[in-house]
Amino acid sequence: MNLWRDIKGTLQPFWITLGYLFKKPVTIQYPEEKRTPPPRYRARIVLTRNPDGSERCVACQLCSAACPVDCISMQAAEAEDGRRYATWFRINFARCIFCGLCAEACPTMAIQTTPDYEICNRDVLKLVQEKEDLLIDGCGKDDEYNYYDHSGVGVANERGGNEDEYGPVDPKALLP
Amino acid sequence: MTPEMLSLSNSPVWFVGIMLVKLLVVFTVVMLSVAYATWCERKVIGHMQTRLGPMRTGWHGLLQPFADGIKLFFKEEIVPSSAIKVPFLLAPMMILVPALITVAVIPFGPDIQLGDFMVPLQITDLNIGVLYILAFAGLGVYGLVLAGWSSNSKYSLLGGIRATAQMISYELAAGLSIIAIFMLSETLSLRGIVALQQQDLWGVCSFVPNWYVFTQPLAFCLFLVAGLAEINRTPFDMPEAESELVSGFCTEYSSMKYALFFMAEYANMIVIAALTATLFLGGWSAPLNIAIFTMIPGFIWLLAKVYFMMFCFMWLRATFPRVRYDQLMRLGWKVMLPLALANVILTGLVVVILQ
Numbered sequence: 001m002n003l004w005r006d007i008k009g010t011l012q013p014f015w016i017t018l019g020y021l022f023k024k025p026v027t028i029q030y031p032e033e034k035r036t037p038p039p040r041y042r043a044r045i046v047l048t049r050n051p052d053g054s055e056r057c058v059a060c061q062l063c064s065a066a067c068p069v070d071c072i073s074m075q076a077a078e079a080e081d082g083r084r085y086a087t088w089f090r091i092n093f094a095r096c097i098f099c100g101l102c103a104e105a106c107p108t109m110a111i112q113t114t115p116d117y118e119i120c121n122r123d124v125l126k127l128v129q130e131k132e133d134l135l136i137d138g139c140g141k142d143d144e145y146n147y148y149d150h151s152g153v154g155v156a157n158e159r160g161g162n163e164d165e166y167g168p169v170d171p172k173a174l175l176p
Numbered sequence: 177m178t179p180e181m182l183s184l185s186n187s188p189v190w191f192v193g194i195m196l197v198k199l200l201v202v203f204t205v206v207m208l209s210v211a212y213a214t215w216c217e218r219k220v221i222g223h224m225q226t227r228l229g230p231m232r233t234g235w236h237g238l239l240q241p242f243a244d245g246i247k248l249f250f251k252e253e254i255v256p257s258s259a260i261k262v263p264f265l266l267a268p269m270m271i272l273v274p275a276l277i278t279v280a281v282i283p284f285g286p287d288i289q290l291g292d293f294m295v296p297l298q299i300t301d302l303n304i305g306v307l308y309i310l311a312f313a314g315l316g317v318y319g320l321v322l323a324g325w326s327s328n329s330k331y332s333l334l335g336g337i338r339a340t341a342q343m344i345s346y347e348l349a350a351g352l353s354i355i356a357i358f359m360l361s362e363t364l365s366l367r368g369i370v371a372l373q374q375q376d377l378w379g380v381c382s383f384v385p386n387w388y389v390f391t392q393p394l395a396f397c398l399f400l401v402a403g404l405a406e407i408n409r410t411p412f413d414m415p416e417a418e419s420e421l422v423s424g425f426c427t428e429y430s431s432m433k434y435a436l437f438f439m440a441e442y443a444n445m446i447v448i449a450a451l452t453a454t455l456f457l458g459g460w461s462a463p464l465n466i467a468i469f470t471m472i473p474g475f476i477w478l479l480a481k482v483y484f485m486m487f488c489f490m491w492l493r494a495t496f497p498r499v500r501y502d503q504l505m506r507l508g509w510k511v512m513l514p515l516a517l518a519n520v521i522l523t524g525l526v527v528v529i530l531q
Contacts, residue, residue: 013495017224027228 041115042100045091047131048112048140055135056110056147059086063102063111071095072102072111083148089131094124108147112140182293190293198299206279209482210442211241217490224494248438251431256328259428263326268429268436271319274312275443281305282450283367285460285474297460297474298367305366306358309451310351313406316444317343320408320415320425323437327428335424338501339415343406345508350402352516353395356523357388357455370459383465389456394519396456398512403452405508407444409489411496414504449485450478457481 028035037043050056059076071092076084103113121127139145150164160167182191215230215237222229230237255264285297302308317340324336361369375386389396405412416424426437453459458481460474499507 014491017491017495020226021220021224023226025223025226025228027226029228029231 037115037117039115040113041117042098042103042113043117044093044114044119045096045102045134046112046114046136046140047089047110047134048136048138050146050148051139051144052146053137055085056108057086057089058084058108058110058147059089060084060107062105062107066101066105068099068101069095069097086131089134091129091134093119093127093129109140109142109145110147114140180293181287182290182295187293190290194290194295195299198297202279202284202299203276205479206276206443206446207439209446210439211245213442213445213486214244214438215240216486217493220487220490221494224491245435248431248435251434253431253433254428256428258328260326260328263322264428265433267319267323267326268433268440269319270322271316271440272436272443274316274319275440275447278309278312278447279450281308281366282454282478283370283459284478296367301365301367303363303365306354306364306369306455310347310354313350314343314347316406316440319440323429324415324425327425329428331421331423331427332425335415335421335427338421339408339425342408342412342414342504342508345505346402346405346412346512349398349508349512349516350406352513352520353392353398353402354455356392356395356516356519359520359523359527360388360391366454366459370454370461373458374461385458385461385463385465387456387458392456392519392523394515395523396452398516398519399456400452401507402512403448404489404492405504407441407448409441409445410493411499412504413498414501419498445486445489446482449482449489452485453478453481457485 047055047057057074059074061074061076064070064072064074071094072090074086074089077087078084098113100113102111106112119127156162159165180186182194218240219229219237230240233239233243255261280299281302283296283298283301287294287296289295320339320343321336324332324334324339327333357369358364361372363369363372369388373385373387384390408415414424415421416426418424421427426434429437460478462469462472462477
Protein backbone atom coordinates (compact mmCIF):
# COMPACT_ATOMS: atom_id res chain seq x y z
CA MET A 1 0.00 0.00 0.00
CA ASN A 2 1.13 3.49 -0.76
CA LEU A 3 0.65 4.87 2.73
CA TRP A 4 2.65 2.03 4.23
CA ARG A 5 5.45 2.70 1.76
CA ASP A 6 5.42 6.39 2.66
CA ILE A 7 5.59 5.70 6.39
CA LYS A 8 8.41 3.25 5.88
CA GLY A 9 10.20 5.73 3.65
CA THR A 10 9.89 8.37 6.35
CA LEU A 11 11.11 6.27 9.25
CA GLN A 12 13.80 4.15 7.65
CA PRO A 13 16.19 7.06 6.89
CA PHE A 14 16.29 7.93 10.59
CA TRP A 15 17.57 4.50 11.38
CA ILE A 16 20.26 4.80 8.73
CA THR A 17 21.52 8.22 9.86
CA LEU A 18 21.52 7.03 13.47
CA GLY A 19 23.61 4.06 12.42
CA TYR A 20 26.15 6.34 10.79
CA LEU A 21 26.35 8.41 13.98
CA PHE A 22 28.12 5.50 15.66
CA LYS A 23 30.44 4.64 12.81
CA LYS A 24 34.06 5.69 12.86
CA PRO A 25 34.53 8.96 10.97
CA VAL A 26 36.65 8.74 7.85
CA THR A 27 38.28 12.12 8.47
CA ILE A 28 42.07 12.19 8.72
CA GLN A 29 43.15 15.14 10.87
CA TYR A 30 45.91 16.30 8.64
CA PRO A 31 48.75 17.95 10.52
CA GLU A 32 48.54 15.44 13.39
CA GLU A 33 47.60 12.35 11.45
CA LYS A 34 49.07 11.78 8.03
CA ARG A 35 48.17 9.14 5.58
CA THR A 36 51.02 7.24 3.93
CA PRO A 37 50.82 7.78 0.19
CA PRO A 38 51.48 4.76 -2.03
CA PRO A 39 55.13 4.43 -3.22
CA ARG A 40 54.28 5.44 -6.77
CA TYR A 41 52.48 8.60 -5.63
CA ARG A 42 53.30 11.56 -7.84
CA ALA A 43 54.38 14.50 -5.73
CA ARG A 44 57.73 16.26 -5.35
CA ILE A 45 60.06 15.70 -8.31
CA VAL A 46 63.71 14.82 -7.69
CA LEU A 47 66.82 14.25 -9.78
CA THR A 48 68.50 10.97 -8.89
CA ARG A 49 72.05 9.71 -9.19
CA ASN A 50 73.62 6.57 -10.60
CA PRO A 51 74.70 3.81 -8.19
CA ASP A 52 78.25 5.08 -8.55
CA GLY A 53 77.20 8.57 -7.44
CA SER A 54 77.36 10.42 -10.75
CA GLU A 55 74.42 12.43 -12.02
CA ARG A 56 71.95 10.56 -14.17
CA CYS A 57 70.58 13.58 -16.02
CA VAL A 58 72.00 13.97 -19.54
CA ALA A 59 70.06 17.18 -20.24
CA CYS A 60 68.23 15.69 -23.20
CA GLN A 61 65.28 18.12 -22.73
CA LEU A 62 62.75 15.27 -23.06
CA CYS A 63 61.13 16.00 -19.70
CA SER A 64 60.92 19.65 -20.56
CA ALA A 65 59.30 18.78 -23.88
CA ALA A 66 56.87 16.34 -22.28
CA CYS A 67 55.83 18.78 -19.58
CA PRO A 68 52.32 20.05 -20.43
CA VAL A 69 52.74 23.22 -18.36
CA ASP A 70 56.35 23.96 -19.30
CA CYS A 71 57.61 24.06 -15.76
CA ILE A 72 60.95 22.35 -16.42
CA SER A 73 63.88 24.20 -17.95
CA MET A 74 67.58 23.41 -18.12
CA GLN A 75 70.86 24.27 -19.83
CA ALA A 76 72.81 21.43 -21.40
CA ALA A 77 76.61 21.27 -21.49
CA GLU A 78 79.25 18.75 -22.40
CA ALA A 79 81.81 17.49 -19.94
CA GLU A 80 85.44 16.71 -20.80
CA ASP A 81 84.68 13.01 -21.31
CA GLY A 82 82.11 13.90 -23.94
CA ARG A 83 79.08 13.21 -21.77
CA ARG A 84 76.24 15.67 -21.45
CA TYR A 85 75.06 17.14 -18.20
CA ALA A 86 72.81 19.99 -17.11
CA THR A 87 74.61 23.15 -15.99
CA TRP A 88 71.40 24.31 -14.37
CA PHE A 89 68.09 22.54 -13.98
CA ARG A 90 64.96 24.31 -12.78
CA ILE A 91 61.49 23.08 -11.89
CA ASN A 92 58.80 25.61 -11.09
CA PHE A 93 56.59 23.74 -8.63
CA ALA A 94 54.12 26.58 -8.65
CA ARG A 95 53.27 25.55 -12.20
CA CYS A 96 53.81 21.81 -11.90
CA ILE A 97 50.61 19.77 -12.13
CA PHE A 98 52.26 16.56 -10.92
CA CYS A 99 51.22 14.58 -13.98
CA GLY A 100 54.41 12.51 -13.94
CA LEU A 101 54.94 12.78 -17.70
CA CYS A 102 58.51 14.02 -17.17
CA ALA A 103 59.38 10.89 -15.23
CA GLU A 104 57.85 8.76 -17.96
CA ALA A 105 59.75 10.58 -20.67
CA CYS A 106 63.14 10.37 -18.95
CA PRO A 107 65.41 7.82 -20.70
CA THR A 108 67.95 7.75 -17.89
CA MET A 109 65.55 7.50 -14.93
CA ALA A 110 67.07 10.73 -13.66
CA ILE A 111 63.87 12.63 -12.99
CA GLN A 112 61.52 10.79 -10.65
CA THR A 113 58.38 11.53 -8.67
CA THR A 114 58.31 10.92 -4.91
CA PRO A 115 55.47 10.59 -2.39
CA ASP A 116 56.63 13.72 -0.52
CA TYR A 117 53.54 15.88 -1.01
CA GLU A 118 54.14 18.59 1.60
CA ILE A 119 55.78 21.20 -0.59
CA CYS A 120 53.39 24.10 -0.26
CA ASN A 121 54.91 27.43 0.62
CA ARG A 122 53.75 30.95 1.33
CA ASP A 123 56.47 32.41 -0.87
CA VAL A 124 55.86 31.45 -4.45
CA LEU A 125 59.50 32.03 -5.41
CA LYS A 126 60.56 29.30 -3.00
CA LEU A 127 58.65 26.87 -5.16
CA VAL A 128 61.04 27.49 -8.04
CA GLN A 129 63.65 24.86 -7.28
CA GLU A 130 67.13 24.69 -8.75
CA LYS A 131 69.34 21.72 -9.41
CA GLU A 132 70.86 21.84 -5.92
CA ASP A 133 67.39 21.53 -4.39
CA LEU A 134 66.30 18.80 -6.75
CA LEU A 135 69.33 16.55 -6.77
CA ILE A 136 69.28 13.75 -4.18
CA ASP A 137 72.06 11.41 -3.10
CA GLY A 138 70.40 8.22 -4.15
CA CYS A 139 69.02 6.15 -6.97
CA GLY A 140 65.35 6.61 -6.28
CA LYS A 141 63.18 3.77 -7.50
CA ASP A 142 65.81 1.55 -9.15
CA ASP A 143 68.96 0.91 -7.13
CA GLU A 144 70.93 -0.79 -9.91
CA TYR A 145 70.07 1.05 -13.06
CA ASN A 146 72.93 2.90 -14.69
CA TYR A 147 72.17 4.41 -18.05
CA TYR A 148 75.73 4.29 -19.34
CA ASP A 149 75.92 0.54 -18.68
CA HIS A 150 73.32 0.10 -21.35
CA SER A 151 74.05 2.85 -23.80
CA GLY A 152 77.11 3.51 -25.87
CA VAL A 153 78.48 0.03 -25.22
CA GLY A 154 79.79 -1.51 -28.43
CA VAL A 155 78.71 -4.95 -29.59
CA ALA A 156 81.60 -7.11 -28.46
CA ASN A 157 80.19 -10.59 -28.46
CA GLU A 158 77.62 -12.72 -30.22
CA ARG A 159 73.96 -11.99 -29.60
CA GLY A 160 73.18 -12.88 -26.00
CA GLY A 161 76.77 -12.67 -24.97
CA ASN A 162 76.88 -8.98 -24.06
CA GLU A 163 76.18 -7.51 -20.66
CA ASP A 164 72.50 -7.56 -19.58
CA GLU A 165 71.49 -9.24 -22.84
CA TYR A 166 69.31 -12.27 -23.25
CA GLY A 167 69.95 -15.00 -25.75
CA PRO A 168 67.67 -15.45 -28.76
CA VAL A 169 64.36 -17.09 -27.96
CA ASP A 170 63.79 -20.55 -29.36
CA PRO A 171 60.10 -20.55 -30.32
CA LYS A 172 59.98 -24.31 -30.39
CA ALA A 173 61.11 -24.56 -26.76
CA LEU A 174 57.67 -23.38 -25.71
CA LEU A 175 56.01 -26.39 -27.35
CA PRO A 176 54.89 -29.22 -25.11
CA MET B 177 -0.51 28.47 57.23
CA THR B 178 0.20 27.75 53.59
CA PRO B 179 2.68 30.24 52.21
CA GLU B 180 1.37 32.88 49.87
CA MET B 181 2.37 33.08 46.21
CA LEU B 182 4.95 35.81 45.77
CA SER B 183 3.51 38.66 43.73
CA LEU B 184 4.01 42.31 43.03
CA SER B 185 1.30 43.24 45.55
CA ASN B 186 2.50 41.40 48.65
CA SER B 187 6.25 41.96 48.41
CA PRO B 188 7.32 44.20 45.53
CA VAL B 189 11.04 44.31 46.33
CA TRP B 190 11.43 40.55 46.61
CA PHE B 191 9.25 40.04 43.58
CA VAL B 192 11.35 42.31 41.38
CA GLY B 193 14.62 40.91 42.74
CA ILE B 194 13.65 37.30 42.21
CA MET B 195 12.21 38.12 38.81
CA LEU B 196 15.51 39.66 37.74
CA VAL B 197 17.40 36.61 38.95
CA LYS B 198 15.04 34.32 37.08
CA LEU B 199 15.33 36.42 33.93
CA LEU B 200 19.10 36.40 34.13
CA VAL B 201 19.30 32.66 34.68
CA VAL B 202 16.86 31.80 31.91
CA PHE B 203 18.48 34.23 29.48
CA THR B 204 21.95 32.85 30.24
CA VAL B 205 20.82 29.27 29.85
CA VAL B 206 19.05 30.02 26.58
CA MET B 207 21.97 31.97 25.14
CA LEU B 208 24.50 29.32 26.14
CA SER B 209 22.24 26.67 24.67
CA VAL B 210 22.05 28.73 21.48
CA ALA B 211 25.84 28.95 21.33
CA TYR B 212 26.35 25.28 21.97
CA ALA B 213 23.46 24.23 19.75
CA THR B 214 25.54 25.44 16.80
CA TRP B 215 28.50 23.36 17.94
CA CYS B 216 26.30 20.40 18.71
CA GLU B 217 24.53 20.57 15.38
CA ARG B 218 27.80 20.62 13.47
CA LYS B 219 29.08 17.71 15.52
CA VAL B 220 25.91 15.62 15.21
CA ILE B 221 25.53 16.22 11.49
CA GLY B 222 29.25 15.69 10.97
CA HIS B 223 29.22 12.32 12.68
CA MET B 224 26.04 11.31 10.87
CA GLN B 225 27.95 11.95 7.65
CA THR B 226 30.97 10.06 9.08
CA ARG B 227 32.91 13.29 9.41
CA LEU B 228 34.23 14.77 12.64
CA GLY B 229 32.79 18.26 12.66
CA PRO B 230 34.75 21.08 14.35
CA MET B 231 37.90 19.75 16.03
CA ARG B 232 40.38 22.64 16.02
CA THR B 233 39.27 25.23 18.56
CA GLY B 234 39.58 23.74 22.01
CA TRP B 235 38.99 20.13 22.94
CA HIS B 236 36.90 18.62 20.13
CA GLY B 237 36.06 22.12 18.94
CA LEU B 238 34.33 23.12 22.17
CA LEU B 239 35.37 26.76 21.79
CA GLN B 240 33.99 26.92 18.26
CA PRO B 241 30.90 29.01 19.19
CA PHE B 242 33.16 31.68 20.71
CA ALA B 243 35.49 31.62 17.75
CA ASP B 244 32.52 32.04 15.43
CA GLY B 245 31.16 34.82 17.61
CA ILE B 246 34.45 36.71 17.62
CA LYS B 247 34.81 36.24 13.89
CA LEU B 248 31.33 37.57 13.17
CA PHE B 249 31.82 40.42 15.62
CA PHE B 250 34.89 41.69 13.81
CA LYS B 251 33.49 41.32 10.30
CA GLU B 252 32.74 44.39 8.28
CA GLU B 253 29.24 45.73 8.78
CA ILE B 254 27.76 46.13 5.32
CA VAL B 255 24.51 47.96 4.63
CA PRO B 256 23.71 47.85 0.92
CA SER B 257 23.30 51.34 -0.50
CA SER B 258 19.93 50.48 -2.00
CA ALA B 259 18.64 48.94 1.21
CA ILE B 260 16.01 50.74 3.26
CA LYS B 261 18.03 51.55 6.35
CA VAL B 262 15.62 51.48 9.30
CA PRO B 263 13.80 48.21 8.60
CA PHE B 264 17.07 46.68 7.45
CA LEU B 265 18.62 47.36 10.85
CA LEU B 266 15.43 46.53 12.73
CA ALA B 267 14.73 43.16 11.11
CA PRO B 268 17.36 41.03 12.91
CA MET B 269 16.11 42.25 16.27
CA MET B 270 12.53 41.62 15.25
CA ILE B 271 13.39 37.99 14.67
CA LEU B 272 15.43 37.40 17.79
CA VAL B 273 13.19 39.21 20.28
CA PRO B 274 9.98 37.19 19.73
CA ALA B 275 12.02 34.01 19.93
CA LEU B 276 13.49 34.98 23.30
CA ILE B 277 10.26 36.44 24.69
CA THR B 278 8.44 33.15 24.20
CA VAL B 279 10.67 31.44 26.74
CA ALA B 280 9.10 33.59 29.45
CA VAL B 281 6.01 31.42 29.84
CA ILE B 282 7.73 28.06 29.93
CA PRO B 283 7.73 26.60 33.44
CA PHE B 284 10.98 24.98 34.50
CA GLY B 285 10.20 23.52 37.86
CA PRO B 286 7.69 23.21 40.71
CA ASP B 287 7.01 26.13 43.08
CA ILE B 288 9.70 26.55 45.67
CA GLN B 289 9.31 28.06 49.10
CA LEU B 290 11.50 31.05 49.87
CA GLY B 291 10.85 32.39 53.38
CA ASP B 292 7.16 33.12 53.68
CA PHE B 293 6.41 32.98 50.01
CA MET B 294 6.03 30.43 47.25
CA VAL B 295 8.02 31.28 44.14
CA PRO B 296 6.96 29.76 40.85
CA LEU B 297 9.88 28.59 38.68
CA GLN B 298 8.57 30.34 35.63
CA ILE B 299 9.16 33.91 34.56
CA THR B 300 5.48 34.69 34.21
CA ASP B 301 2.48 32.43 34.51
CA LEU B 302 0.18 33.92 31.92
CA ASN B 303 -3.28 32.42 31.97
CA ILE B 304 -3.23 32.74 28.17
CA GLY B 305 0.21 31.20 27.82
CA VAL B 306 -0.49 29.15 24.71
CA LEU B 307 -2.14 32.08 22.99
CA TYR B 308 0.84 34.26 23.86
CA ILE B 309 3.19 31.75 22.30
CA LEU B 310 1.15 31.55 19.11
CA ALA B 311 1.02 35.34 18.94
CA PHE B 312 4.78 35.73 19.23
CA ALA B 313 5.43 32.89 16.82
CA GLY B 314 3.31 34.84 14.35
CA LEU B 315 5.24 38.02 15.11
CA GLY B 316 8.53 36.39 14.23
CA VAL B 317 7.59 36.33 10.56
CA TYR B 318 7.66 40.13 10.40
CA GLY B 319 11.39 40.11 10.97
CA LEU B 320 11.90 37.73 8.07
CA VAL B 321 9.64 39.64 5.74
CA LEU B 322 11.20 42.98 6.68
CA ALA B 323 14.67 41.57 6.20
CA GLY B 324 13.73 40.19 2.82
CA TRP B 325 11.99 43.31 1.65
CA SER B 326 14.32 46.00 2.97
CA SER B 327 17.48 44.36 1.60
CA ASN B 328 16.34 45.33 -1.88
CA SER B 329 17.71 42.15 -3.38
CA LYS B 330 15.79 39.59 -5.39
CA TYR B 331 17.01 36.63 -3.37
CA SER B 332 16.14 38.28 -0.09
CA LEU B 333 12.70 39.22 -1.36
CA LEU B 334 12.01 35.69 -2.56
CA GLY B 335 13.13 34.36 0.80
CA GLY B 336 10.89 36.80 2.64
CA ILE B 337 7.88 35.94 0.50
CA ARG B 338 8.46 32.24 1.00
CA ALA B 339 8.77 32.79 4.75
CA THR B 340 5.41 34.55 4.87
CA ALA B 341 3.55 31.93 2.91
CA GLN B 342 5.17 29.09 4.80
CA MET B 343 4.64 30.49 8.27
CA ILE B 344 1.02 31.38 7.62
CA SER B 345 0.20 27.93 6.30
CA TYR B 346 1.92 26.08 9.10
CA GLU B 347 0.74 28.34 11.88
CA LEU B 348 -2.77 27.01 11.27
CA ALA B 349 -1.73 23.39 11.66
CA ALA B 350 0.37 24.20 14.73
CA GLY B 351 -2.45 26.18 16.32
CA LEU B 352 -5.04 23.50 15.61
CA SER B 353 -2.84 20.76 17.05
CA ILE B 354 -2.47 22.81 20.23
CA ILE B 355 -6.25 23.30 20.36
CA ALA B 356 -6.61 19.55 20.83
CA ILE B 357 -4.33 19.86 23.85
CA PHE B 358 -6.24 22.54 25.64
CA MET B 359 -9.53 20.84 24.87
CA LEU B 360 -8.19 18.16 27.20
CA SER B 361 -6.47 20.42 29.69
CA GLU B 362 -9.18 23.12 29.73
CA THR B 363 -6.54 25.71 30.52
CA LEU B 364 -4.27 27.88 28.41
CA SER B 365 -1.70 28.29 31.16
CA LEU B 366 1.40 26.23 30.53
CA ARG B 367 1.77 25.74 34.28
CA GLY B 368 -1.66 24.18 34.39
CA ILE B 369 -0.93 22.00 31.39
CA VAL B 370 2.24 20.67 33.02
CA ALA B 371 0.39 20.05 36.30
CA LEU B 372 -2.27 18.04 34.47
CA GLN B 373 0.39 15.93 32.78
CA GLN B 374 1.69 14.79 36.16
CA GLN B 375 -1.46 12.81 36.89
CA ASP B 376 -1.74 9.08 36.28
CA LEU B 377 -1.91 7.95 32.69
CA TRP B 378 -5.60 7.89 31.67
CA GLY B 379 -6.35 7.71 35.39
CA VAL B 380 -5.33 4.05 35.58
CA CYS B 381 -1.59 3.56 35.22
CA SER B 382 -0.04 5.01 38.35
CA PHE B 383 3.66 5.09 37.48
CA VAL B 384 3.42 6.50 33.96
CA PRO B 385 2.45 10.18 33.91
CA ASN B 386 -0.41 11.40 31.76
CA TRP B 387 1.72 13.00 29.06
CA TYR B 388 -0.28 14.35 26.17
CA VAL B 389 1.97 12.57 23.72
CA PHE B 390 0.22 9.33 24.74
CA THR B 391 -3.25 10.84 24.48
CA GLN B 392 -2.59 12.97 21.41
CA PRO B 393 0.07 11.25 19.29
CA LEU B 394 -1.28 12.76 16.07
CA ALA B 395 -1.27 16.27 17.51
CA PHE B 396 2.32 15.67 18.67
CA CYS B 397 3.46 14.71 15.19
CA LEU B 398 1.58 17.60 13.59
CA PHE B 399 2.98 20.09 16.09
CA LEU B 400 6.52 18.85 15.52
CA VAL B 401 6.28 19.14 11.75
CA ALA B 402 4.48 22.47 11.87
CA GLY B 403 6.95 23.75 14.46
CA LEU B 404 9.87 22.80 12.27
CA ALA B 405 8.24 24.54 9.33
CA GLU B 406 7.57 27.63 11.41
CA ILE B 407 11.14 28.05 12.57
CA ASN B 408 12.41 27.36 9.03
CA ARG B 409 14.52 24.36 9.89
CA THR B 410 15.50 21.79 7.33
CA PRO B 411 13.66 20.08 5.65
CA PHE B 412 11.48 23.21 5.57
CA ASP B 413 14.20 25.87 5.27
CA MET B 414 12.69 27.35 2.14
CA PRO B 415 13.26 31.01 3.15
CA GLU B 416 17.02 30.57 3.22
CA ALA B 417 17.39 27.67 0.79
CA GLU B 418 21.08 28.19 0.08
CA SER B 419 21.10 26.10 -3.07
CA GLU B 420 18.44 28.27 -4.69
CA LEU B 421 18.38 31.64 -2.96
CA VAL B 422 22.03 32.14 -1.94
CA SER B 423 21.05 32.65 1.68
CA GLY B 424 17.44 33.78 1.36
CA PHE B 425 16.34 36.65 3.54
CA CYS B 426 19.78 37.08 5.14
CA THR B 427 21.71 37.29 1.87
CA GLU B 428 22.59 40.94 2.31
CA TYR B 429 23.40 40.76 6.00
CA SER B 430 26.86 40.56 7.47
CA SER B 431 28.67 40.72 10.76
CA MET B 432 26.60 40.82 13.97
CA LYS B 433 23.34 41.31 12.11
CA TYR B 434 23.91 37.99 10.42
CA ALA B 435 24.84 36.52 13.79
CA LEU B 436 21.51 37.71 15.15
CA PHE B 437 19.67 35.76 12.45
CA PHE B 438 21.78 32.78 13.30
CA MET B 439 21.05 33.11 16.99
CA ALA B 440 17.36 33.60 16.28
CA GLU B 441 17.28 30.37 14.31
CA TYR B 442 18.68 28.41 17.22
CA ALA B 443 16.68 30.31 19.83
CA ASN B 444 13.56 29.41 17.84
CA MET B 445 14.71 25.83 17.83
CA ILE B 446 15.05 25.90 21.62
CA VAL B 447 11.62 27.49 21.93
CA ILE B 448 9.94 24.86 19.78
CA ALA B 449 11.77 22.09 21.62
CA ALA B 450 10.76 23.56 24.98
CA LEU B 451 7.16 23.97 23.82
CA THR B 452 7.00 20.39 22.60
CA ALA B 453 8.44 19.25 25.89
CA THR B 454 5.98 21.36 27.87
CA LEU B 455 2.84 20.64 25.89
CA PHE B 456 3.36 16.98 25.08
CA LEU B 457 6.20 15.55 27.14
CA GLY B 458 5.18 16.68 30.61
CA GLY B 459 7.39 19.76 30.90
CA TRP B 460 9.63 19.58 33.94
CA SER B 461 7.99 16.46 35.37
CA ALA B 462 9.79 13.13 35.50
CA PRO B 463 9.08 10.54 32.81
CA LEU B 464 8.15 7.85 35.36
CA ASN B 465 6.63 8.33 38.79
CA ILE B 466 9.49 6.51 40.51
CA ALA B 467 11.35 7.98 43.47
CA ILE B 468 14.73 7.96 41.69
CA PHE B 469 13.30 9.94 38.81
CA THR B 470 11.20 12.36 40.83
CA MET B 471 14.18 13.17 43.06
CA ILE B 472 15.98 14.82 40.13
CA PRO B 473 15.04 18.53 40.02
CA GLY B 474 12.53 19.66 37.41
CA PHE B 475 14.74 21.95 35.40
CA ILE B 476 17.10 19.06 34.63
CA TRP B 477 14.22 17.05 33.22
CA LEU B 478 13.08 20.03 31.18
CA LEU B 479 16.58 20.61 29.83
CA ALA B 480 16.97 16.91 29.09
CA LYS B 481 13.73 16.91 27.12
CA VAL B 482 14.61 20.14 25.32
CA TYR B 483 18.02 18.84 24.34
CA PHE B 484 16.55 15.53 23.25
CA MET B 485 14.08 17.32 21.01
CA MET B 486 16.87 19.48 19.62
CA PHE B 487 18.89 16.37 18.89
CA CYS B 488 15.87 15.05 17.02
CA PHE B 489 15.74 18.26 14.97
CA MET B 490 19.42 17.89 14.09
CA TRP B 491 18.84 14.25 13.29
CA LEU B 492 16.01 15.27 11.01
CA ARG B 493 18.27 17.78 9.29
CA ALA B 494 20.88 15.10 8.63
CA THR B 495 18.22 12.72 7.34
CA PHE B 496 15.97 14.59 4.96
CA PRO B 497 16.65 16.83 1.98
CA ARG B 498 14.81 20.10 1.61
CA VAL B 499 11.25 19.79 0.31
CA ARG B 500 10.20 21.60 -2.82
CA TYR B 501 8.07 24.71 -2.43
CA ASP B 502 4.90 23.17 -3.91
CA GLN B 503 5.38 20.06 -1.79
CA LEU B 504 5.64 22.27 1.25
CA MET B 505 2.39 24.05 0.43
CA ARG B 506 0.62 20.79 -0.40
CA LEU B 507 1.74 19.21 2.85
CA GLY B 508 0.64 22.23 4.82
CA TRP B 509 -2.80 22.80 3.34
CA LYS B 510 -3.85 19.40 2.03
CA VAL B 511 -2.42 17.06 4.66
CA MET B 512 -1.61 18.81 7.92
CA LEU B 513 -4.61 21.13 8.09
CA PRO B 514 -7.28 18.43 7.46
CA LEU B 515 -5.51 16.06 9.84
CA ALA B 516 -5.36 18.74 12.53
CA LEU B 517 -9.05 19.55 12.04
CA ALA B 518 -9.97 15.88 12.17
CA ASN B 519 -7.94 15.54 15.35
CA VAL B 520 -9.80 18.45 16.92
CA ILE B 521 -13.18 16.94 16.01
CA LEU B 522 -12.16 13.50 17.25
CA THR B 523 -10.85 14.91 20.51
CA GLY B 524 -14.07 16.87 20.96
CA LEU B 525 -16.18 13.76 20.41
CA VAL B 526 -14.15 11.69 22.84
CA VAL B 527 -14.24 14.44 25.47
CA VAL B 528 -18.03 14.74 25.13
CA ILE B 529 -18.57 10.96 25.26
CA LEU B 530 -16.34 10.50 28.30
CA GLN B 531 -18.08 13.25 30.29
